[in-house]
Structure formats: structure tokens, C-alpha cells
Amino acid sequence: MPPVDETGRRRPSRAPRTPMPERDPVERAQDFDEVALGYTEEQALAEADRCIQCANPTCIAGCPVNIDIKAFIARILERDYAGGVAVIKERNALPAVCGRVCPQEEQCEAACVLSRKGEPVAIGRLERFLGDYDLACDLEHRCRVEVGQDSGRKVAVIGSGPAGLACAGELRRFGHAVTVFESLHAPGGVLTYGIPEFRLPKSIVQAEIEMLQATGVEIVTDAVVGATYTLQELMSVHGYDAAFIGVGAGLPIFLGVPGENLNGVYSANEFLTRVNLMRAYEFPKADTPVWRGRKVAVVGGGNVAMDAARTAKRLGAEQVFLVYRRSEDEMPARREEVHHAREEGIEFKMLCSPQEVLGRDGWVTGMVVTRMELGEPDESGRRAPVCVVGSEHTIECDTVVVAVGTRANPLLTTATPGLEVSSRGYILTDEDGATSIPGVFAGGDIVTGAATVILAMGAGKRAARAIDRYLRDSS
Amino acid sequence: MFAIVHKRQLSESVFEMGVHAPQIARKVRAGQFLMLRVNERGERIPLTFSDWSADEGWIRFIFMRVGKTTHLLSHLEVGDALADVVGPLGVPTHTEGLGRVAVVGGGVGTAVAYPVARAMLEAGNEVTAIVGARTKDLLILIEEFEALPLAKLMVVTDDGSAGEKGLVTAPLARLCDAGAIDHAMAIGPAIMMKFCAQTTKERGVPCTVSLNPIMVDGTGMCGACRVTVGGETKFGCVDGPDFDGHLVDFEELMSRQRVYADLEREADAEFSKECSCRL
Numbered sequence: 001m002p003p004v005d006e007t008g009r010r011r012p013s014r015a016p017r018t019p020m021p022e023r024d025p026v027e028r029a030q031d032f033d034e035v036a037l038g039y040t041e042e043q044a045l046a047e048a049d050r051c052i053q054c055a056n057p058t059c060i061a062g063c064p065v066n067i068d069i070k071a072f073i074a075r076i077l078e079r080d081y082a083g084g085v086a087v088i089k090e091r092n093a094l095p096a097v098c099g100r101v102c103p104q105e106e107q108c109e110a111a112c113v114l115s116r117k118g119e120p121v122a123i124g125r126l127e128r129f130l131g132d133y134d135l136a137c138d139l140e141h142r143c144r145v146e147v148g149q150d151s152g153r154k155v156a157v158i159g160s161g162p163a164g165l166a167c168a169g170e171l172r173r174f175g176h177a178v179t180v181f182e183s184l185h186a187p188g189g190v191l192t193y194g195i196p197e198f199r200l201p202k203s204i205v206q207a208e209i210e211m212l213q214a215t216g217v218e219i220v221t222d223a224v225v226g227a228t229y230t231l232q233e234l235m236s237v238h239g240y241d242a243a244f245i246g247v248g249a250g251l252p253i254f255l256g257v258p259g260e261n262l263n264g265v266y267s268a269n270e271f272l273t274r275v276n277l278m279r280a281y282e283f284p285k286a287d288t289p290v291w292r293g294r295k296v297a298v299v300g301g302g303n304v305a306m307d308a309a310r311t312a313k314r315l316g317a318e319q320v321f322l323v324y325r326r327s328e329d330e331m332p333a334r335r336e337e338v339h340h341a342r343e344e345g346i347e348f349k350m351l352c353s354p355q356e357v358l359g360r361d362g363w364v365t366g367m368v369v370t371r372m373e374l375g376e377p378d379e380s381g382r383r384a385p386v387c388v389v390g391s392e393h394t395i396e397c398d399t400v401v402v403a404v405g406t407r408a409n410p411l412l413t414t415a416t417p418g419l420e421v422s423s424r425g426y427i428l429t430d431e432d433g434a435t436s437i438p439g440v441f442a443g444g445d446i447v448t449g450a451a452t453v454i455l456a457m458g459a460g461k462r463a464a465r466a467i468d469r470y471l472r473d474s475s
Numbered sequence: 476m477f478a479i480v481h482k483r484q485l486s487e488s489v490f491e492m493g494v495h496a497p498q499i500a501r502k503v504r505a506g507q508f509l510m511l512r513v514n515e516r517g518e519r520i521p522l523t524f525s526d527w528s529a530d531e532g533w534i535r536f537i538f539m540r541v542g543k544t545t546h547l548l549s550h551l552e553v554g555d556a557l558a559d560v561v562g563p564l565g566v567p568t569h570t571e572g573l574g575r576v577a578v579v580g581g582g583v584g585t586a587v588a589y590p591v592a593r594a595m596l597e598a599g600n601e602v603t604a605i606v607g608a609r610t611k612d613l614l615i616l617i618e619e620f621e622a623l624p625l626a627k628l629m630v631v632t633d634d635g636s637a638g639e640k641g642l643v644t645a646p647l648a649r650l651c652d653a654g655a656i657d658h659a660m661a662i663g664p665a666i667m668m669k670f671c672a673q674t675t676k677e678r679g680v681p682c683t684v685s686l687n688p689i690m691v692d693g694t695g696m697c698g699a700c701r702v703t704v705g706g707e708t709k710f711g712c713v714d715g716p717d718f719d720g721h722l723v724d725f726e727e728l729m730s731r732q733r734v735y736a737d738l739e740r741e742a743d744a745e746f747s748k749e750c751s752c753r754l
Contacts, residue, residue, distance in 0.1 A: 183694050185512055185519075185559040193696075222561045224694060228498055250696040254708065261701055261708060261727055263734045270697035278518060278691065284745045287518040287543055288691075289738035362730035409695050411713060 010077075013049040017119040025343035029313050032197040032281055035340060036100070044129040048076040051121045054113050059123060062111025064458035065166075067091040069108055069123055076126060085134040085143040088127060092457065093145065093169035094162070094208045096135050097191060099128025100200050102454045103334050135207045139214065147215050148175030153471045156181060156240040158225045158412065161189020163246030163444030165209065166457035168217045170464030171244075176471065178217050179240075183224040186277065189248055191453070193277040194269070196307050198314070199337075202276070226412035231419075235439065241474075242439040242467045245427060246460055249445035250409040254402055255299065259357030264291060264364035268300070268308045268403035275311050290315065293399025297321045297367050299354055300403030301331035306338065308401045309346045320346050321395055325353040325372050330382045353385065355392060357400055366394045406450050424449075433463030439474070441467055476556040480533050485615040488540040489583055490549050491525065497532030499562050505594035506568025506587070506685060506717055509536065510693040512559040513547045520544050521690045523716070524563065525586040525616075534560070537586030537615065542739050543746045564693045565716045569683070570598035574657035575626070577650050579605045579643050579671055581663025582613065587685055588662045589616050592623060595660070603627045603650060607643035607663070611636035643667060644674045651678035658683070661720060665729045672720030684720035686711050688731060703727050 021037040022028075028035050039047065057070040068087050075084035088095045104110075104124035112120030134142050153176045157164045160182040168178045186192050191205045213219060225231060225247075234240045252267030254260055271290070274280040278288035296312040298305050301324035312320045322341065324331060327350045331338060342348070352369040359365055371391035374383035408425035420428045420436035426447055433441040443459030445451055481493025499509065508523045526535040540549045551557070568591050576595050580588025585606050595602045603626045608614045610632055620628050629646045630638025639646065643663075650656045651674065659682040661671035668684040675682035688700040688711040700711030705722035709715065 183561065184692060185561075222559050223498075224561060224564065227562065227564055227694075228502065250694075251710075252696070252698045254698065254701075256708075261703060261731065263731060267698040270691055270699045273691055273697055279516075283738065284742040286516050287742060289518075289735045289742065291734065291738075362727075362733075409713075411694055 010053070012052045013046065015046065015050060017050070017122055018043050018047040018125075020122070020125055025340075025345070028198065029310070029344040032314055034201050035198050038132055039125055039129045044076055044126060045079070047122050048073045048126060050114065051077075052113065058111045058113060059108045059121075062108040063091075064107065064454045065091045065461055067108075067127075072130060073121070073123075073126060076130070081130060081133045082143060084130045088130055089143050089145050093166060093212060094131075094457070095127050096131030096204045097162075097200065097208055098454055098457070099124050099126075099131045100204075101195060102127075103452060105335065107454070135204065139210070142211060144211070145169065145173060145215055147172050150177075151175040151471065153177065153241045154179070154239055155467060155471075156225075156234045156238075156243040158231070158243060158245045159189060159247040159444075159446075160187035160209075160219060161246060161248050161444065161456065162191065162453040163248070163456035163460035164189065164244065165212060165460070167244045167246060167443065167460035167464045167467075169212050169215065170461045171467065172212075172215045172217055174464070174468040176468070180217060180219045181223040181225050181229065182219060182221045184277065185221050187219050187221060193273045194304065194307070196272065196276055196311050198310065199307065224411070226415035231412070231416045231437075231440065241471055242441065244433070244460070244463050244467060245412065245435070245440065245442040245446060246444045246456065247409060247412055247446050248456075249406045249426075249450045251407045252402070253405045253407055255354055255404065257354055257356050259359055259364075260402070262357055262359040262364045263362050264293065264359075264398055265357055265400045265402065266291075268298075268304045268401055269406065271308055271401045272304070272311065275315070281315060291399060292316050293397065295319045295321075295397040296399040296401065297323050297395055297397040298401045298403055299323045300405075301326065301333060302403065302405070303333045303337055305403035306333045306341045306346075308403050309341055310344055312399070312401065313344055313346065317399075321349050321397065322346050323349045323352050323354060323367070323369060323395065325351065325385045326382060327351055327374060330374075349395065351385065352395075353387065358394065364398055364400055366396045367400055368392055368394050406445075408446060408449075431462075432466035433459060434466060434470075439470060441470075476558065477560040478556045479551055479553050481535060482551070482553055485537065486613050489537060489613070489615055490540065491535055491537045491586075492548065492551075493533045493535040494557060494560055495532055496534050496560050497529075499560065500527045500532050500534050501529045503527045503534060503563040504567035505570070505590040507563035507565045508693070508716060509534065509560055509562035509564065510690070511536075511557055511561070513544060513551070514558050517547070517558060518544055519559070519691060519693065521564075521687070521693055521712075523587040523685070523687075524590060526590060534562075537583060539583040543742045546743075546746065561693065565712060566714070568594060568660070568685070568717050570594045570600065573598075573600050575601045575603070575655060577603045577605060577647060577656045577659045579607070579647060579659060579661040579663070579667075580616075581607045581643055581661075581667040582609070583615070584663030584667070584685070585615050588660075589619055591660060591662065591685075592620070592625070596624060601626050603629065603656065605629045605631060605643050605646050607631040607633075607667075609633045642670070644670045647671055648674050648678065651675060651680045656680060659720075660685075665725055665732060668720060668723075669725035669729075672723065672725070676721045682720035683717050684723060685716045686718060686723065686728060687716065688728060689734060702731075
């Protein structure tokens with residue numbers, strides 16, 4: 001039990017933040033097994049004991065889905081792990097996923113009182129501990145969210161990524177029937193095709209999705225809404241009373257430089273989809289091939305770029321360069337991921353902007369880059385890179401992976417008359433996610449542009465509440 | 476799972492397969508394609524619809540046995556099932572108001588030319604079909620073409636074993652020179668489409684081609700299928716598969732189609748160890 005002072009009050013631990021056990025960088029860069037191993041019970045207790053259980057906790061407001069962090073940490077201190085899981089699941093259907101991929105350092109942990117004077121409580125790691133605790137139980141003993149009384153209403157959720165899954169889970173709590181339509185052959189969206197196994201094991205994603213299915217969420221794969229079904233048809237013929245669009249921002253952006261269609265140039269989407277969704281790293285046991293470069297240049301500075309670079313390393317590349325046009329300070333990737341990439345031997349080429357991909361006989365042989373300097377801050381608040389004249393030089397490589405972002409996929413929006421979109425193709429909604437079509441809501445990257453898993457989940461949940469109100473008002 | 480309801484061998488290495496997929500069958504239009512996966516370990520491959528029946532709830536496609544996936548497919552029979560069939564994808568072929576159209580189908584591309592010719596006729600165009608293959612045994616769907624109300628059906632083989640000896644570009648050039656067509660639509664191997672585009676361009680006749688680049692998802696997500704059309708990068712899956720043949724960079728397309736040639740041979744070699752059919 002945690003120590004108490006003479007008045008009987010608990011005295012929190014002053015120990016430094018409990019480190020996360022991780023696999024050795026050299027060893028782990030050889031395979032696709034998970035890098036971060038998760039807290040043991042002892043470590044989780046030690047870390048939870050650092051929480052001062054503030055009277056007015058600020059961390060909760062830092063969480064996009066407002067998990068009662070103070071309460072779940074209290075449950076850990078009481079060793080009531082199932083109770084802790086239940087606290088999280090009140091707000092978040094995917095704790096084992098979010099505990100791994102949320103940028104906690106910018107959210108709950110940034111808002112932790114302890115971060116003012118030192119290191120915040122490792123909230124994300126504790127969330128993961130509880131999420132994994134839950135998934136380690138057999139199906140009957142896992143925390144099951146209570147499903148609301150059957151409302152007799154049916155909602156179509158389009159896209160089974162973070163936004164769609166969060167929305168579907170929430171809708172079941174309100175008692176609505178939910179069918180999730182997924183265009184690929186496996187559900188999960190970016191959790192399945194994008195984030196690599198070594199950062200988010202697919203068995204975890206699958207297990208969390210199974211839990212949602214156990215609450216009655218129906219998932220239909222191989223269904224492209226906008227092609228296999230139209231949205232109008234789902235509502236008018238198939239009897240859905242409302243719909244949520246959470247299709248993500250799935251179209252890759254390329255650099256627009258000469259040579260970009262040479263063999264050996266991949267979008268990060270293609271590279272990661274081949275490896276994660278199609279399991280090309282097991283080729284020829286799995287049928288999908290991937291070109292395994294010896295020298296790989298990954299262009300970009302976000303989490304996707306880190307994932308692509310570390311994946312290339314695991315596919316056996318001798319050298320992997322991370323080419324980014326600003327400096328390391330401006331990289332949007334999580335510090336933890338940057339640190340992991342460095343540990344695994346990814347070579348950072350900062351302040352370099354690609355000008356051309358060079359090739360011979362149709363295949364990549366190198367990439368011409370210009371050195372950049374940082375000038376005045378731009379609209380993003382980051383210092384804008386400016387070309388250094390005459391600084392062109394060539395990075396020798398046989399593979400280029402472009403990870404500079406994504407944009408809206410027009411497949412569904414163009415097949416849906418009356419659905420208003422922005423000039424860049426993102427769906428226009430009010431703050432609850434309501435679109436220009438009554439009963440149709442949207443959220444996640446297809447509304448905001450590429451963002452994070454948890455922000456998409458937050459949008460999905462908000463829309464679910466708005467859908468519930470809509471269904472009540474219209475009944 | 477998608478039940479196989481029809482299978483027919485059209486030539487030594489070309490097969491027609493039908494699958495129960497009522498929702499897709501209701502939506503297909505000529506020129507569109509599907510993505511399929513044979514089993515849980517399988518790759519996703521694009522194949523163009525060759526026929527469909529909304530009333531009976533089936534779709535059909537035709538494939539040539541060339542690599543591991545098409546080998547696995549060729550071993551499946553009616554009563555078996557495919558893990559995944561997704562579609563219809565891509566923009567349907569534009570058929571309205573074209574006038575006198577030559578539809579050229581080469582090799583297994585004939586499978587796509589057939590529904591395209593049918594749709595062109597339904598849209599009120601006059602259609603001449605040119606169907607070609609290396610040799611007589613590889614010609615497919617001739618009877619089906621004969622049953623259509625075509626202005627003319629011209630059969631061509633490289634070796635002269637059936638119809639005219641030579642390449643499909645010869646009758647196509649004659650039609651252009653005679654002023655007998657307003658538009659051409661070519662579907663076949665990239666090299667054939669390249670020369671059809673060249674033949675028509677020289678003669679000032681517009682030519683649409685149906686491209687078959689490598690794809691992973693088929694819905695715009697991966698960008699594997701990028702093709703250069705008129706100097707711009709387009710995605711074969713969502714912007715195509717049909718493009719203005721006069722503007723397509725065919726050399727790039729053919730180079731990109733060969734990306735995995737070595738790896739595919741490796742997969743084939745592994746597979747043939749397990750599979751006696753190739754001995």
C-alpha cells in the first residue's frame with residue numbers, strides 16, 4: 001500500500017518517472033516485434049504512485065476524450081485493474097491502442113501538474129498497462145461497455161478507422177444498431193494499414209475491434225461506400241436512419257519533382273500498406289511483394305516518416321536517410337519516435353529539400369536535394385525553410401519513400417450529391433459533425449485534414465452524441 | 476467470402492470466372508474493375524469486369540494464368556470461394572455520343588473490350604470490333620462478339636492462324652484512313668495500346684485506352700498506379716482506368732508494370748515447388 005502521513009493522507013512517491021522497458025535497438029531493428037514492452041505490475045504501481053491525485057485535476061481537460069485519468073490511476077493504486085479499465089472505457093473504447101499511439105506529451109501529460117516542476121506522470125504508459133491487462137483476460141472477463149436499450153434505430157458508419165470505431169462504440173452505448181462499412185478487407189483503417197506492427201501490434205487492434213463487435217457493432221469489409229453502395233442508398237434503401245463518415249484523408253501527396261514515377265519511389269501509404277496490411281515482410285509466404293532497398297531515403301518529418309524509415313531498416317536496408325526540409329526541432333513527429341528512429345540507426349538529413357529523383361533504366365539511383373536555411377516563421381508558426389542557392393547535392397539511394405502528408409479522397413464525396421466540401425475536398429461540418437445533408441455526420445481526418453488517432457476518436461464520439469440527439473429529435 | 480458460381484477455360488491459360496456478388500452486380504458499368512484476394516495470405520489484384528447480371532446477382536472476370544495469384548485462381552472451382560471481391564472501382568468508360576467507334580481488344584484485354592463494345596452499342600454508337608491475339612488458340616469471346624449487332628468484326632492473329640495475319644493496328648489504320656471511325660478504344664497489353672494510340676494519333680482519330688497499372692488498394696490510397704498523362708501524374712484507380720491514349724506515357728507504364736518481375740518469379744518458383752500443375 002502507498003505510504004500515508006500521520007493524518008492518514010497518502011504521500012505520493014517523489015521518484016523519477018518510471019522508464020518504459022524497451023527492446024535493444026540493434027536487436028529490434030531486425031524484426032517487426034513490438035519495441036516498447038509495457039509496464040510490469042510493479043512498474044505500473046510505482047508510476048501510479050507518483051500521481052498526487054490533485055483535487056482539481058488538469059490532466060482530464062488535456063485529453064481529447066476527457067478520460068477520468070485521476071480515477072483510473074486511483075484504481076491502479078488500489079490494484080483494482082478491472083475497475084481502472086472500466087473508468088477508461090467509459091470514455092475510450094481503445095485503451096491499448098491509445099496508450100501506445102496517443103501523443104500524450106502534448107495532451108494529458110502536458111497538462112499534468114507535475115510537468116510544471118518536473119516530469120509528468122506517464123499517463124499513456126499507465127493507460128496501456130490497463131488496456132493490455134484487459135486484453136490479457138479471456139473474452140468473457142474483459143471489460144464490456146454497457147450497451148443501451150435497443151432504440152430501434154440504425155446508423156451506418158463509413159470507415160473503420162479511429163473515428164468510425166469510436167463513433168460506433170458510442171452509438172451502441174446509446175442503444176442504436178450500428179453497421180461499419182470498410183473498403184479494405186480488414187477493419188482498423190490507419191491502425192491496420194498504416195501504423196507498423198513494431199509500434200502497434202495488429203493483434204492488439206484486432207482484439208480491441210473484437211470487443212466492439214462483442215457489444216453488437218457489425219463490421220462489413222470489402223464495402224466501398226461511394227462505389228459498392230452509395231450513401232443515399234444506405235439511407236433510403238437499406239434503412240439507415242443516420243450516417244457517420246469517417247473515411248480519413250487517404251490520398252497520398254507526392255513531391256511533384258521530376259523522376260517521382262521511377263520504380264523504387266513509394267508513397268508512405270503504399271510502402272506501409274504493403275508491409276502492414278499485406279504483410280509483405282513475410283514475402284514469399286505472404287503473396288504481396290515489396291521492393292527492399294539497400295539505401296532508402298524517406299522524405300518527411302512526421303510520425304509516418306519515422307514509421308516508414310524504421311520499416312525500411314527492418315526490411316534489411318543498409319542505410320536509411322530521413323530527409324526533412326526543416327530542422328529536427330520543427331519535426332511534427334513525436335519525440336519518442338524520433339528517439340527510437342535515431343537509436344535504430346536512421347541517419348537524419350535535416351534542412352534538405354528534394355529537387356529531383358534520379359534514375360537509370362527506370363529505377364531510382366539517387367535524389368538531388370538542396371540545403372535549406374530557416375527564415376521567418378510561416379503561417380504554421382514554424383520557421384520557414386529557404387533554399388541555399390548553389391547547395392544542390394545528391395544522396396545516393398535506390399528507394400525513395402515520400403511521407404509528406406495526405407489529402408482528402410474524393411471517392412465518397414464526389415459520389416454523394418449535396419454533401420458540401422471545402423476547396424480542398426474536406427467535408428464541411430458544424431462543431432458537432434453535422435454535414436450539409438440531414439442525418440449525415442462526419443469527423444476525423446476527412447473533416448480536419450490529417451491529424452491524430454485520438455483527435456479522430458474524439459470527433460467520432462462527439463458526432464455519436466449529435467447523432468443520438470438527431471435520432472431522438474426525429475423520432 | 477464470395478462463392479464462385481461459374482468457371483470456364485477459354486484457352487490454355489485464360490479463364491473466365493463468375494462470383495456471387497449481388498451488391499456489386501447492381502452497380503457495375505462497362506470499363507470498371509474489381510480488386511480480389513484469393514485467400515488470407517493473398518495479394519490484392521485488379522481485374523476488369525467482363526460481364527455481370529444484376530438480376531442474377533453475379534459478376535464475371537477473365538484472367539490469364541501468369542503468376543502465383545492467377546495460378547491459385549485457376550485451381551478454384553465452382554463451389555469454392557474467394558476471400559475478397561471489392562468493387563466496382565474506377566470511372567466507367569465514356570460511351571455517350573461517340574458516333575462510329577472501333578473497339579480494339581488484344582489478348583486477355585478482349586475480356587474488357589466485350590462489355591465496352593456492348594455498352595457502346597447500347598449508348599447508340601456504331602461499333603466495329605477488332606479482336607486480336609498471338610495465335611488462334613488464344614482468341615477469346617469471338618462467339619460473344621459475333622452475337623453483338625456490330626458494324627463489323629475483324630479478327631487478327633500474329634501468326635495468321637485465324638483471321639487476318641498481323642497486328643491489330645493494321646485494320647485500325649485502314650478504318651482511320653477510310654474515314655470510317657470517329658473514335659477508337661483500345662484495351663490490351665500496354666505495348667498494343669501504345670501502338671494503337673500512335674496509329675490513331677497519326678491519323679487524327681481520338682483514342683481512349685484502358686490502363687492496367689499495378690495497384691494495392693484500388694481506391695486511391697496507395698498511389699502505386701500512378702501514370703503520366705499529358706505530363707501530369709494521375710492515379711489509374713480513381714482517375715482512370717480510361718485515359719486519352721494520345722497523352723499517356725506508355726514507356727513509363729511498361730517500366731512500372733515490371734517493378735516486381737523478379738520478386739514475382741521468386742514467388743512463382745516457391746509456388747511451383749508445392750504445385751504439381753506446372754511440371
